[in-house]
Amino acid sequence: MPVESQPESSVEEQKVNLLGLSPSEMVAFFESVGEKSFRATQLIKWIHQNGVDDFDAMSNLSKPLREKLKRVAVIKAPSIIKQWDSEDGTRKFLFQVGNDSAAKEGSSKNAVEAVFIPEGDRGTLCVSSQVGCSLDCSFCATGKQGFNRDLSAAEIIGQVWAAAKSYGQLTPKAPRSVTNVVMMGMGEPLMNFDNVVAAMTLMMDDNAYGLSKRRVTLSTAGVVPALDRLGEVTDVSLAISLHAANDELRNQLVPINKKYPIAMLLDSAKRYIEGVPDNRRKITIEYTLIDHVNDRPHHAHQLADLLKDIPVKINLIPFNPFGLVDYKRVSNNALRRFQDILIDAGYIVTVRTTRGDDIDAACGQLAGEVNDRTRRSERYKKSQLSANLKNGESGKPEAIRIVPRT
Numbered sequence: 001m002p003v004e005s006q007p008e009s010s011v012e013e014q015k016v017n018l019l020g021l022s023p024s025e026m027v028a029f030f031e032s033v034g035e036k037s038f039r040a041t042q043l044i045k046w047i048h049q050n051g052v053d054d055f056d057a058m059s060n061l062s063k064p065l066r067e068k069l070k071r072v073a074v075i076k077a078p079s080i081i082k083q084w085d086s087e088d089g090t091r092k093f094l095f096q097v098g099n100d101s102a103a104k105e106g107s108s109k110n111a112v113e114a115v116f117i118p119e120g121d122r123g124t125l126c127v128s129s130q131v132g133c134s135l136d137c138s139f140c141a142t143g144k145q146g147f148n149r150d151l152s153a154a155e156i157i158g159q160v161w162a163a164a165k166s167y168g169q170l171t172p173k174a175p176r177s178v179t180n181v182v183m184m185g186m187g188e189p190l191m192n193f194d195n196v197v198a199a200m201t202l203m204m205d206d207n208a209y210g211l212s213k214r215r216v217t218l219s220t221a222g223v224v225p226a227l228d229r230l231g232e233v234t235d236v237s238l239a240i241s242l243h244a245a246n247d248e249l250r251n252q253l254v255p256i257n258k259k260y261p262i263a264m265l266l267d268s269a270k271r272y273i274e275g276v277p278d279n280r281r282k283i284t285i286e287y288t289l290i291d292h293v294n295d296r297p298h299h300a301h302q303l304a305d306l307l308k309d310i311p312v313k314i315n316l317i318p319f320n321p322f323g324l325v326d327y328k329r330v331s332n333n334a335l336r337r338f339q340d341i342l343i344d345a346g347y348i349v350t351v352r353t354t355r356g357d358d359i360d361a362a363c364g365q366l367a368g369e370v371n372d373r374t375r376r377s378e379r380y381k382k383s384q385l386s387a388n389l390k391n392g393e394s395g396k397p398e399a400i401r402i403v404p405r406t
């Protein structure tokens with residue numbers, strides 16, 4: 001079909017989105033269109049350091065080159081559907097990653113979230129890697145919406161681009177800019193390996209965001225073969241979502257544990273950190289504390305024992321309730337007791353303070369919904385209840401899995 005007769009949208013779709021190209025892919029792109037490879041650096045700087053998405057604004061490119069680029073390429077970040085600002089400075093973004101009308105209706109199939117958390121001179125952006133998630137951890141809101149699709153590299157780095165731009169600055173030295181990125185939003189980053197690695201490469205590239213490898217963190221529930229591969233291509237900081245120190249309990253909280261149990265996961269994590277050329281680095285162990293599920297003193301002792309030969313710091317995350325599950329947040333007493341046991345055993349232990357409470361920006365609550373979450377949960381519970389009753393079941397909603405108290 002001649003180009004002229006194609007609808008404009010399909011011509012646009014065939015263009016390469018330069019936003020998500022890693023430095024080597026950008027070089028390959030320029031070579032493929034018969035241009036010199038140094039153009040790659042110029043483009044990366046324009047896009048990621050200057051926040052420019054309009055070829056005409058790129059003043060060091062000739063007019064013919066700009067016209068050529070317009071014919072074959074676009075620079076397109078996911079658009080911000082909505083933005084919430086918390087009283088504590090946290091800012092949550094809802095990004096459109098699908099077709100317009102569905103996203104405007106708030107369909108979680110077409111939207112992902114990112115959260116910017118300022119803290120002193122640091123600004124941490126929590127970024128999503130997938131629309132939904134297939135791992136279905138029993139305490140995570142994202143898992144409850146199921147898996148829809150992987151985000152492209154442009155959609156992942158586009159969250160950083162758009163968030164930084166929302167503060168008017170893209171360079172790490174600017175106030176209120178993104179100084180750290182954590183892949184802890186929606187999705188399992190290691191299940192979207194290539195796109196996540198390409199986006200992280202841009203985060204660390206000196207011509208793009210220039211973040212050091214210590215300031216880019218990949219968080220995983222434990223996809224062991226992919227973690228083994230990760231060490232071959234990058235050395236970003238690693239966080240492991242552990243949440244339990246024995247397989248029986250972890251199987252219930254993090255079902256992928258049945259495939260890759262704790263010992264296998266920790267071996268892989270250890271190999272990763274040993275491969276990093278910096279012997280001061282530690283793995284962050286994330287442990288979401290749920291009332292009477294995994295917050296008892298014997299759980300803390302078991303955790304201390306499990307991690308004794310691994311360079312770790314432990315981040316305790318009070319569970320954020322979200323309506324679809326009956327779990328409760330850890331009590332303050334249990335949290336303090338748990339932390340003390342680990343500190344006494346010699347660990348560095350931090351507690352993730354809840355930020356952005358007033359805008360539902362907390363971890364595990366990133367479900368890509370525009371609709372009011374409480375009402376959504378109620379609707380969901382009711383629909384599950386009637387579906388189960390129809391099937392002659394007990395009436396307990398299927399998605400609510402209660403982990404026995406141990």
Ligand code: SAH
Nearest residue numbers: 140184187188219220221241286319320364
């Ligand atoms: N799939 C990746 C990244 C997304 S989850 C992973 O599992 O690491 C990011 C972190 O938020 C994980 O440690 C996860 O366990 C935690 N989290 C998820 N739901 C939560 C909730 N409701 N309350 C507190 N933390 C939660």
